[in-house]
Amino acid sequence: MITHSNISPILRFACRSAARIIQVFGVYVIVHGHYSPGGGFQGGALLAAAVFLLRIGEGREHSQRDMPSRVTLLLGSIGVLVYGAVGLLTIATGGRFLDYDAVPLPGLSLDDRHYWAILVIELAVGLAVMAILVGIFDRLLQRFHHD
Amino acid sequence: MNLFIETTMFLLLIASAIAAIELRDLLAAVVVTSVFSFVLATLFVAFGAVDVGFTEAVVGAGVVGVYYIAMLLHTEGRADD
Numbered sequence: 001m002i003t004h005s006n007i008s009p010i011l012r013f014a015c016r017s018a019a020r021i022i023q024v025f026g027v028y029v030i031v032h033g034h035y036s037p038g039g040g041f042q043g044g045a046l047l048a049a050a051v052f053l054l055r056i057g058e059g060r061e062h063s064q065r066d067m068p069s070r071v072t073l074l075l076g077s078i079g080v081l082v083y084g085a086v087g088l089l090t091i092a093t094g095g096r097f098l099d100y101d102a103v104p105l106p107g108l109s110l111d112d113r114h115y116w117a118i119l120v121i122e123l124a125v126g127l128a129v130m131a132i133l134v135g136i137f138d139r140l141l142q143r144f145h146h147d
Numbered sequence: 148m149n150l151f152i153e154t155t156m157f158l159l160l161i162a163s164a165i166a167a168i169e170l171r172d173l174l175a176a177v178v179v180t181s182v183f184s185f186v187l188a189t190l191f192v193a194f195g196a197v198d199v200g201f202t203e204a205v206v207g208a209g210v211v212g213v214y215y216i217a218m219l220l221h222t223e224g225r226a227d228d
Contacts (some may be wrong), residue, residue, distance in 0.1 A: 037197040046207040052213045133210055140217040 007058055013073065015057025020064075022050040025137055029127040034118060040125025047126065048133035072135030079128025153193060160186045171226045177215040184208040 023046075030035075030043030054063040087098045095102025101110065103117045163183040170176040183209030191200030 037199075037201050042198075042201050042205050045202075048212075049205065049209045052210070056213075072196055110177065137213065137217060141220070142219060 012058050015053050017144025019050040019053045019057075019146055021136075022053065024132075026050065026126075030122050031119065033122050034115070040122040041129050043122075044126035045133060047130040048137075051130070051134050052137060055134075057110045060138075060141070069135075072131045074137065075131035076128045076135060079126075079131065082124035083128070084123060086117060086124070092121045103125055148192075153190070154194045156186055156193070157189050160190065173219055173222065173224050173226060174216070176226075177219065180215065182210040185209070221222060 026043045026046030026049075028043075029038035029046060030040055033039030033043065051063070051067045054066050057063075060069075086103075089104065090099045090102040091097055093102045093104045098121070100114045100117045103113045103115050105116060108116070153203050160183060164187060165177050167179040167183060170179060184203055187209065188204035189202045191197075191203055
């Protein structure tokens with residue numbers, strides 16, 4: 001069993017540094033998804049890849065404070081619920097599902113309403129994708145941690 | 148020049164696909180599968196589908212490779228046939 005003490009500090013430092021850079025890039029991909037290739041799914045997958053790197057590089061126990069295993073399903077559900085809530089909200093205000101014209105944000109122009117609604121959608125998708133991918137990874141390795 | 152690069156990438160794609168099928172060491176097969184995904188992502192970008200290429204690079208070369216390696220821990224690591 002690999003413990004914290006026999007992981008090389010160089011490896012830990014490299015994994016932590018690379019994971020932070022990947023996380024910053026993932027957030028950039030999510031919030032910049034309107035203008036450039038990318039969006040919620042790709043950014044969420046990048047955020048999940050950063051957590052994988054931490055899980056592999058410094059072990060499951062010591063990467064828990066970055067992304068606890070027990071909250072993955074909860075975070076994924078929150079992402080899906082936010083996505084569905086925005087879609088149903090636009091139905092409630094007279095539009096179709098995810099019809100951004102009908103987003104009830106008073107005092108904003110049509111472009112600004114689209115902007116904020118799409119940003120919320122992208123953040124929800126990114127959160128759901130990251131949490132579910134990390135959850136699948138933890139589930140795949142669960143048997144080896146309970147033996 | 149462009150045609151030469153694309154032809155090289157296609158040959159690399161076919162070679163990595165055949166290698167991934169033929170290799171008996173499953174860890175090596177997973178690594179070659181990641182190479183396949185990365186070459187495919189490069190080709191997508193070269194053909195102008197940047198979004199598809201980005202997804203292929205992140206999911207195919209990154210996440211799926213990690214999943215396959217995690218699943219390898221449940222196997223003996225070698226193909227019998």
